[in-house]
Amino acid sequence: MTNTIIQLATRLIYRNRWMSLREDKVRFPGGHEGIYTVVDKPDFAVIIPVHDDGRLQLVQQYRYSVGGRYWELPQGSWEDAAVVEAEALARGELEEETGYRARTIEHLGATFAAYGFVNQRGHIYLAQGLVPGELKREVTEEDMITASFTMDEVLAMIRSGEIMDSITIGALGYWKLLADK
Structure with a gap:
């Protein structure tokens, strides 16, 4: 067989x-x-933006498919580009959604979003040395807000259901696993 x-x-x-x-x-x-x-679906980047004081920069938006607003890490894909280098995508999504640029960005690894039915791969990036940039949100992201949180606050948000995005939870877990090596 x-x-x-x-x-x-x-x-x-x-x-x-x-x-x-x-x-x-x-x-x-x-x-x-x-x-x-x-x-x-095209590959995407998910970015873990860490401020110098350790706070994480998250975004919140209304997610139509589940009918609610949730906090998550900045993430996305560029559907209109034929070929996109993953780091350029990560840098672009970070600034587009949060208004921050990263002095350093590190590729931590990759994961599949839901490989039981979708072939989309997500590239996980750690962004540090955040400096103010320019918001460049798409029309579909006009309701998006951004704020920074401590890791303890983020973990509490996961427990309370304010963060329910599996990509966000998986990326944070992946980062933690690498940090504990």
Whole structure:
């Protein structure tokens, strides 16, 4: 028995500027055939912005898909760019969403957003030496606010449900794991 799922055919179901949805006819390792639906999305960057005093800069916005406002780390992708270098994306998203630029930025690693159905990879960056820049928010981010919090406050926000974004929680956990090496 093989450990891979083999694609037999594919068809595009839907496409817009931000994503596409396809349905693949596949053969599973046991030999039976079925379908697998995949969301194709461009890679993204999630940024952990740390001020010199240790405070983290977060953003809050209304998330239509879940009907609520939540705090999260700055993050995003550039859907209109054919090829984007991950560090340039991270620097751009940081300034766009928070109004800060980073003197230093370090790639910590990468993770998949939800690899059970979407192929989007997230690049985790640690941004330090924050200096004021210029807000450059997109039209869809007009309601976004930004504020800084201590790590204890951020952890309390996770416990209370003010932060429910799995990318944010995962990136902070990844950073903590690396720091504890």
